Amino acid sequence: MSIDWNALVKTYDVRGLVGSQLTPEIVAALAAGFVDELEAAGQDVVVGHDMRDSSPEFADAFATGARARGANVVSIGLCSTDESYFASGVLNAPAAMFTASHNPATYNGIKFSRAGARGVSLNTGLANIRDRAAVYLETGIEEVDQPGSYRDLHILVQYASYLREMVDLHNIRPLKVVVDAGNGMGGMTVPAVLGTASDLSRLPLEIIPMYFELDGSFPNHEANPLDPKNLVDLQKAVLEHQADIGLAFDGDADRCFVVDEKGEPVTPSAVAAIVARREIAREKATNPGAPITVLHNLLTSRVVEEVIAEDGAKPVKTKVGHSLIKDQMAATNAIFGGEHSAHYYFRDFWGADNGMLAAMHVLAEFGSQELSLSEFSKQYNPYYLSGEINSTVSDVAAAKARVQQAFAGRAEFDEFDGITAQGKPAEAGSWWWFNVRSSNTEPLLRLNVEAKNEADMIQIRDEVLGLIQQKAE
16 A cells, blocks of 8 residues: 555644545554654653544554554543643653544544654654654564553543643633533533533633534534634524633644634634733743743734733744744743634643633633623734635745735735735835745645735735736736
């Protein structure tokens, strides 16, 4: 059977169709390559998985391959991705998490971590793991003289307790919260962290659950809250229950989206600004006078950078991508990092992303004042964003060239991550920017636009989209 390893092993993780691209044999070979690349023989390696039908079998196959090369497997069973990061951090051990995140049921994948929840990307070991696995699949996995051991470890209560210590929600006003878990792992972690399933004290939250049953076939909707159609049920429920706030988690529950009492989405940039403000205040109280750095990727709203600077910290712009941002978190000692895609990274969570922790910060800040969420969040959403618009393009380079040519006299360009155009303001105080980036995996161009006023945003958005989608003569 010929394997297209480059299609299976992506920039930041492994992801493919179950049965055709991803099989137990391939998983075992990847496990052996992982242990060898990280020189983890004789050490613990954490293995966890989500609720997809194929995940338990893949986790078992990984354990077999890892133990054959001498790693001691610590199985944490069903978990969210940020739980696997927690285990990797607490045990200071490498980890493999089986999930395809928000992808449909026919997919599965692996998110790898080095010890301490550090990222693994193509540039930092994943390419070598892929190449080692290809050899093992062909030649068979040679068992070492002393194969590794296997043990089960239940960490959900410890994980919930750790998050409760990081964000205290006991003194906020009572809030009615609708949570859409999308039949993903949030159905297990939300009751443990925000409820009493872990035998922790009751919080002033009335949780109204939606789709908490773990079901990897996703019978209600895809567990991808980034797509507006998957928020519709939550928006209706928030209005129906007259709730204060709605939360939606993706399949592996490492990303969280927020909806206000009117059923309107609160942008991930607004969430990033709210969390940044709280983390800056916490760092100032804990380490007075210490320099504070906060990361944000180049696609977040300008308000994120403004809030960070206003509160006395240094904003640092990054490229898009979770392994890259984890590396940047470590390199800069940043206390927090926010992405436009609703990934939120915390220094005190080993630099890893955690959607539950971001949700808790929003609940804490919002619940500590009396305004409705729509009113409260206005200050963090003063500008006009297009959201990410994807276009299928046959010639990506030609489309980018058309855009740069059309805006040559009106904007300053940089190529930090894709092409970003900063408009030369026609009048004092007005501004706009847009970014055009290629997808890592598909023939897509992604467009994001922001402007100080709505008319400028719409005009720039429509003009750039027209250039991107223009058919060749």
